[in-house]
Amino acid sequence: MKIFIMSILLFIFFFTYGNSESQLYNQEHEILLNIKKHFQNPSFLSHWIKSNTSSHCSWPEILCTKNSVTSLSMINTNITQTIPPFLCELKNLTYIDFQFNCIPNEFPKSLYNCSKLEHLDLSQNFFVGTIPNDIDRLAHLQFLSLGANNFSGDIPMSIGKLKNLKSLQLYLCNFNGSIANEIGDLFNLETLLLFSNHMLPRTKLPSSFTKLKNLRKLYMYDSNLFGGFLKQLCIFTEIVSLERYQVALNLIEIDLSENNLVGKIPNDFGELQRLTYLSFFMNNLTGKIPSSLFMLKNLSTVYLAMNSLFGEIPNVVEALNLTKIDLSMNNLVGKIPNDFGKLQQLTVLNLYKNNLSGEIPQSIGNLKSLKGFHVFKNKFSGTLPSDFGLHSKLEYFRIEINNFKRKLPENLCYHGKLQILGAYENNLSGELPKSIGNCSNLFALEIDRNEFSGKIPSGLWNMNLVTFIISHNKFTGEMPQNFSSSISLFDISYNQFYGGIPIGVSSWTNLVKFIASKNYLNGSIPQELTTLPNLERLLLDQNQLKGSLPFDVISWKSLVTLNLSQNQLNVQIPVSIGHLPSLSVLDLSENQFSGEIPLILTRLRNLNLNLSTNHLTGRVPIEFENSAYDRSFLNNSGVCVGTQALNLTLCKSGLKKPINVSRWFLGLIISLIVVTFLLVLFASFKIIKHYRKKRTNIGKFMGAHFISKAKLHRIRHSFLNDRTKYHRKWRIRNGIPHSS
Numbered sequence: 001m002k003i004f005i006m007s008i009l010l011f012i013f014f015f016t017y018g019n020s021e022s023q024l025y026n027q028e029h030e031i032l033l034n035i036k037k038h039f040q041n042p043s044f045l046s047h048w049i050k051s052n053t054s055s056h057c058s059w060p061e062i063l064c065t066k067n068s069v070t071s072l073s074m075i076n077t078n079i080t081q082t083i084p085p086f087l088c089e090l091k092n093l094t095y096i097d098f099q100f101n102c103i104p105n106e107f108p109k110s111l112y113n114c115s116k117l118e119h120l121d122l123s124q125n126f127f128v129g130t131i132p133n134d135i136d137r138l139a140h141l142q143f144l145s146l147g148a149n150n151f152s153g154d155i156p157m158s159i160g161k162l163k164n165l166k167s168l169q170l171y172l173c174n175f176n177g178s179i180a181n182e183i184g185d186l187f188n189l190e191t192l193l194l195f196s197n198h199m200l201p202r203t204k205l206p207s208s209f210t211k212l213k214n215l216r217k218l219y220m221y222d223s224n225l226f227g228g229f230l231k232q233l234c235i236f237t238e239i240v241s242l243e244r245y246q247v248a249l250n251l252i253e254i255d256l257s258e259n260n261l262v263g264k265i266p267n268d269f270g271e272l273q274r275l276t277y278l279s280f281f282m283n284n285l286t287g288k289i290p291s292s293l294f295m296l297k298n299l300s301t302v303y304l305a306m307n308s309l310f311g312e313i314p315n316v317v318e319a320l321n322l323t324k325i326d327l328s329m330n331n332l333v334g335k336i337p338n339d340f341g342k343l344q345q346l347t348v349l350n351l352y353k354n355n356l357s358g359e360i361p362q363s364i365g366n367l368k369s370l371k372g373f374h375v376f377k378n379k380f381s382g383t384l385p386s387d388f389g390l391h392s393k394l395e396y397f398r399i400e401i402n403n404f405k406r407k408l409p410e411n412l413c414y415h416g417k418l419q420i421l422g423a424y425e426n427n428l429s430g431e432l433p434k435s436i437g438n439c440s441n442l443f444a445l446e447i448d449r450n451e452f453s454g455k456i457p458s459g460l461w462n463m464n465l466v467t468f469i470i471s472h473n474k475f476t477g478e479m480p481q482n483f484s485s486s487i488s489l490f491d492i493s494y495n496q497f498y499g500g501i502p503i504g505v506s507s508w509t510n511l512v513k514f515i516a517s518k519n520y521l522n523g524s525i526p527q528e529l530t531t532l533p534n535l536e537r538l539l540l541d542q543n544q545l546k547g548s549l550p551f552d553v554i555s556w557k558s559l560v561t562l563n564l565s566q567n568q569l570n571v572q573i574p575v576s577i578g579h580l581p582s583l584s585v586l587d588l589s590e591n592q593f594s595g596e597i598p599l600i601l602t603r604l605r606n607l608n609l610n611l612s613t614n615h616l617t618g619r620v621p622i623e624f625e626n627s628a629y630d631r632s633f634l635n636n637s638g639v640c641v642g643t644q645a646l647n648l649t650l651c652k653s654g655l656k657k658p659i660n661v662s663r664w665f666l667g668l669i670i671s672l673i674v675v676t677f678l679l680v681l682f683a684s685f686k687i688i689k690h691y692r693k694k695r696t697n698i699g700k701f702m703g704a705h706f707i708s709k710a711k712l713h714r715i716r717h718s719f720l721n722d723r724t725k726y727h728r729k730w731r732i733r734n735g736i737p738h739s740s
Contacts, residue, residue: 024067025055025067025068028056028068028069028090029056031086031089032048032059032062032069032090033048034084034086035084035086035087036048038081038084039079039081039084040081042077042079044074044077045061047059055067056069057069061073061074063095065092068092069090069092069093070092070093070094070095071093071094071095071096071097072087072090072093072095072096072097073095073097074097074098074101075097075098075099075100075101076099076101077101078101078102079098079101079102079103080101080102080103080104081103082104082105082108083098083103083108083110083111084110085108085110086110087110087111087114088110088111088112088113088114088115089113090114091115091116092116093114093116093117094116094117094118094119094140095117095118095119096111096114096117096119096120096121097121098121098122098125099121099122099123099124099145100123100124100125101124101125102125102126103122103125103126103127104125104126104127104128105127106127106128106129106130107122107127107129107130107131107132107146107151109132111138112134112137112138115140116140117138117141118140118141118143118164119141119142119143120138120141120144120145121143121145122145122146122149123145123146123147123148123169124147124148124149125148125149126149126150127146127149127150127151128149128150128151128152129151129152129153130151130152130153130154130156131146131153131154131155131156131159131170132156133156133157133158134158135156135158135159135162136158136159136161136162138162139162139164140164141162141164141165142164142166142167142188143165143166143167144159144162144165144167144168144169145167145169146169146170146173147169147170147171147172147193148171148172148173149172149173150173150174151170151173151175152173152174152175152176152177152199153175153176153177154175154177154178154180155175155177155178155179155180155183155194156180157180157181157182158182159180159182159183159186160180160181160182160184160185160186161182161185162186163185163186163187164188165186165188165189166188166189166190166191167189167190167191167193168183168186168189168191168192168193169191169193170193170194170197171193171194171195171196171197171219172195172196172197173197174197174199175197175199175200176200176201177200178201178203179194179200179203179206180206181206181207181208182208183206183208183209183212184207184208184209184211184212185208185211186212187211187212187213187214189212189214189215190214190215190216190217191215191216191217192212192215192217192218192219192220193217193219194220195219195220195221195222195223195255196221196223197222197223197224198222198223198224199224200223200224201224202224202225202260203223203225204225205220205225213250214250215251216251216252216253217251217252217253218253218254218255218256219253219255220255220256220259221255221256221258221259221279222257222258222259223259224259224260225256225259225260225261250274251272251274251275252274252275252276252277253275253276253277254275254277254278255277255278255279256279256283257279257280257281257282257283257303258281258282258283259282259283260283260284261280261284261285262283262284262285263285263286263287264285264286264287264288265280265285265287265289265290265293265304265309266290267290267291267292268292269290269292269293269296270293270295272296273296273297274298275296275298275299276298276299276300276301276321277299277300277301278299278301278302278304279301279302279303280303280304280307281303281304281305281306281307281326282305282306282307283306283307284307284308285304285307285309286307286308286309286310287309287310287311288309288310288311288312289304289309289311289313289314289327289332290314291314291316293314293319294314294316294317294318294319294322294339295316295318295319296319297318297319297321298319298321299319299321299322300321300322300323300324300345301322301323302322302324302325302326302327303324303326304326304327304330305326305327305329305330305350306328306329306330307329307330308330308331309327309330309331309332310330310331310332310333311332311333312332312333312334312335313327313332313334313336313337313356314337315337315338315339316337316339317337317339317340317342317343320343320344320345321345322343322346323345323346323347323348323369324346324347324348325340325343325346325348325349325350325351326348326350327350327351327354328350328351328352328354328374329352329353329354330353330354331354331355332351332354332355332356333354333355333356333357334356334357334358335356335357335358335359336351336356336358336360336361336364336375337361338361338363340361340363340364341361341362341364341367342363343367344367344368344369345369346367346369346370347369347370347371347372348370348371348372349364349370349372349373349374350372350374351374351375351378352374352375352376352377352378352398353376353377353378354377354378355378355379356375356378356380357378357379357380357381358380358381358382359380359381359382359383360375360380360382360384360385361385362385362386362387363385364385364388365384365385365386365387365388365390365391365409366385366387366391367391367392368392369392370392370394371392371393371394371396371417372395372396373388373394373396373397373398373399374396374398375398375399375402376398376399376400376402376422377400377401377402378401378402379402379403380399380402380403380404381402381403381404381405382404382405383404383405383406383407384399384404384406384408385409386409386410388409388411388412389409389411389412389413389414389415389435390409390411390414392415394412394413394417394418395417395418395419395420395441396418396419396420397412397420397421397422397423398420398421398422398423399422399423399426400423400424400426401424401425401426402425402426403426403427404426404427404428405426405427405428405429406428406429406430407428407429407430407431407433408423408428408430408432408433409433410433410434410435411433412433412435412436413433413435413436413438413439413442414435416438416439416440416441417441418436418439418441418442419441419442419443419444420442420443420444421436421442421445421446421447422444422446422447423446423447423450424446424447424448424449424450424469425448425449426449426450427450427451428447428450428451429450429451429452429453430452430453431452431453431454431455432447432452432454432456432457432460433457434457436457436459436460437457437459437460438459439459439460439463440463440464441464442460442463442464442465443463443464443465443466443467443486444465444466444467445460445465445467445468445469445470446467446469447469447470447473448469448470448471448472448473448491449471449472449473450473451473451474452470452473452475453473453474453476454475454476455475455476455477456470456475456477461480461482461483462482462483462484463484464484464486465483465484465486465487466484466486466487466488466489466510467487467488467489468484468487468489468490468491468492469489469491470491470492470495471491471493471494471515472493472494472495473494473495474495474496475492475495475496475497476495476496476497476498477497477498478498478499479492479497479499479500479501479502479516479521480502480504481502481503481504482502482504482507483504483505483508484508485507485508485509485510486510487508487510487511488510488511488512488513489512489513490508490511490513490514490515490516491513491515491516492515492516492519493515493516493517493518493519493539494517494518494519495518495519496519496520497516497519497520497521498519498520498521498522499522499523500521500522500523500524500526501516501521501523501525501526501529501540502526503526503528504528505526505528505529505532506528506529506531506532508532509532509533509534510534511532511534511535512534512535512536512537512558513535513536513537514529514535514537514538514539514540515537515539516539516540516543517539517540517541517542517543517563518541518542518543519542519543520543520544521540521543521544521545522543522544522545522546523545523546523547524545524546524547524548525540525545525547525549525550525564525569526550527550527552529550530550530552530553530555530556531555532555532556533555533556533557533558534558535556535559536558536559536560536582537559537560537561538559538561538562538563539561539563540563540564540567541563541564541565541566541567541587542565542566542567543566544567544568545564545567545568546567546568546569546570547569547571548569548570548571548572549564549569549571549573549574549577550574551574551575551576552574552576553574553576553579553580554576554579554580556580556583557580557581557582558582559580559582559583560582560583560584560585561583561584561585562577562580562583562585562586562587563585563587564587564588564591565587565588565590565591565610566589566590567590568591568592569588569591569592570591570592570593570594571593571595572593572594572595572596572598573588573595573597573598573601573611573616574598575598575600577598577600577601578598578600578601578602578603578604579600580604583604584604584606584608585607585608586601586604586607586608586609586610586611587608587609587610588610588611588614589610589611589612589613589614590612590613590614591613591614592614592615593614593615593616594614594616594617595616595617595618596616596617596618596619597611597616597618597620597621597624597633597639599621601621601624602621602623602624609624609629609632610631610632611632611633612631612632612633612634612635612636613635613636614635614636615636615637615638616633616636616638616639617636617638617639618638618639618640619639619640619641619642619651620633620640620641620642620646620648622642624646625641625642625643625645625646626646627645629646630645630646630647633646633648634647634648640652
């Protein structure tokens with residue numbers, strides 16, 4: 001009997017439980033479909049449909065626990081509607097992620113109804129207003145990210161009541177009030193991201209942060225922090241009594257960049273044994289880099305750029321896990337430590353814009369992971385390590401403005417990954433490495449002002465280069481028929497190139513600067529060169545170019561500087577140059593141009609003009625007869641002026657002055673023509689109207705009376721006589737002799 005009763009009870013229990021579970025499932029399914037409807041049935045939710053064959057727990061945006069929805073994630077789906085107010089009818093939700101959308105309005109307080117919520121991510125949206133003072137109603141939150149929105153006001157005290165919070169991310173907002181000291185009460189906090197809140201008033205790190213003993217990551221760069229750096233850091237390290245503040249010992253990542261911190265980096269920094277990431281760039285730090293910093297064996301990233309640090313780089317390096325070192329834009333002196341050659345995981349070494357000197361250690365060239373090497377604008381000398389690029393897939397190599405000599409390393413582009421090669425203003429010589437011709441990823445080559453010689457590696461002409469600057473060297477050869485269509489800056493000036501300008505230049509449609517001064521280029525300037533719409537500077541001076549200038553240059557709408565001086569160009573100066581709206585420098589001096597100075601050049605305002613040493617003739621336009629152009633027309637024997645303003649021959653009185661029609665006078669003439677035309681049009685309208693009326697009356701008269709041919713002849717004869725008399729009077733009045 002007992003067994004029977006137990007069986008009945010179990011049956012009732014499972015039946016009731018199963019029925020309840022089924023009911024919950026159906027309710028949640030309807031809620032999800034309503035969410036889809038609220039978001040206006042977006043295409044990314046097209047699979048959210050009512051179905052008896054598939055469960056909503058299989059939808060990629062949903063996670064279920066025991067057949068109930070616990071997680072809803074819609075990341076980067078371009079949602080533009082508000083959060084559904086009924087969202088928390090999904091009673092078991094613990095995880096909500098709507099990051100990277102376009103959700104508007106204030107913080108949705110309807111989320112308070114999600115009583116089990118542990119993870120909330122609304123970052124990268126368009127929320128506005130303040131964070132509610134009662135946000136602590138989300139009592140179970142462990143993760144809260146509201147970053148990259150338009151929240152303003154204070155970071156509220158109520159956040160300090162979220163005792164379970166492990167990650168707080170309020171970066172990149174418009175907070176303009178205070179940072180709550182109560183954040184220091186979040187004893188479980190491991191990650192604190194408050195960076196890029198530059199509208200905060202100038203502030204120091206809240207002293208309560210010393211209580212964050214579990215803090216691992218602190219990011220507060222670009223948040224208007226100020227004050228003595230030592231005092232800021234003591235919040236975490238307490239130099240005098242470190243044991244009192246164990247919080248520092250747990251820190252793994254610190255980023256206080258882009259603030260107004262001053263003072264020295266403490267020597268006791270070496271106590272942060274767990275530290276992997278350190279960034280203090282763009283502050284006002286002074287003093288030396290503490291030797292203990294490079295003894296931190298877990299350290300992988302050091303960013304101390306853009307400060308006022310001085311002294312030498314510590315010689316002893318035991319932080320063998322370092323992957324990125326950036327000490328650029330300081331006042332460091334001395335040599336690169338030899339121990340840097342032991343950093344086999346190093347990918348980026350930035351030491352540019354310091355006062356470092358000596359040679360680059362040969363061991364640096366053997367680093368197997370190195371991708372970026374930036375040491376430009378220092379005082380380095382000697383030869384470069386020969387193995388650079390051989391052992392690592394080098395991508396960026398910048399050594400410009402130093403005193404390096406001899407050749408570039410032969411294997412710089414051995415792996416074909418090099419993207420930027422900058423070596424200008426050194427004492428480098430010899431031919432370019434052949435490996436450069438295999439750099440299919442190279443887009444910037446700047447090696448000007450050296451002693452390089454020989455021909456350019458043939459493969460280099462076929463790269464997708466954007467910047468190509470090799471000026472002030474001793475390169476030889478001809479310009480290529482085909483070159484990168486992406487090229488924007490092309491400078492081969494002050495070399496020994498010869499031959500003509502290729503017609504293939506018409507494909508360089510992105511070209512902004514074409515500089516080929518001081519070479520041995522010959523032939524004519526091809527018409528194809530005039531089809532480049534983005535060209536701003538064209539410098540072909542000091543070559544051996546001949547023939548006439550292309551007459552159609554109207555595509556040069558952006559051209560600012562045109563220098564073709566010291567060539568053998570002849571014929572007339574094209575009138576079309578006067579139609580270039582941006583032209584401010586025109587130098588055609590020391591050529592063989594003839595004919596008169598085009599009057600249309602006077603339309604180019606504030607023009608820096610040099611037409612000296614040619615074969616021009618005629619009078620200088622009156623607009624150019626002032627001291628600003630006192631050297632613009634020298635050594636043109638056929639040119640004269642009407643005043644003594646320029647040091648040129650005065651024109652003879654019988655010489656016809658160039659017609660000089662000012663803009664206002666031209667406008668007046670055009671206005672008179674238009675008015676006259678309108679008056680004639682109005683008079684014609686009146687005459688036609690009068691004639692039609694008269695013809696109507698004649699028609700009526702002729703309908704009642706017959707007019708004989710003789711009478712019509714007399715009328716016509718009288719009309720012709722009147723017209724002849726009027727015509728004769730008009731000719732006499734205008735002084736036109738009468739002809740038979």
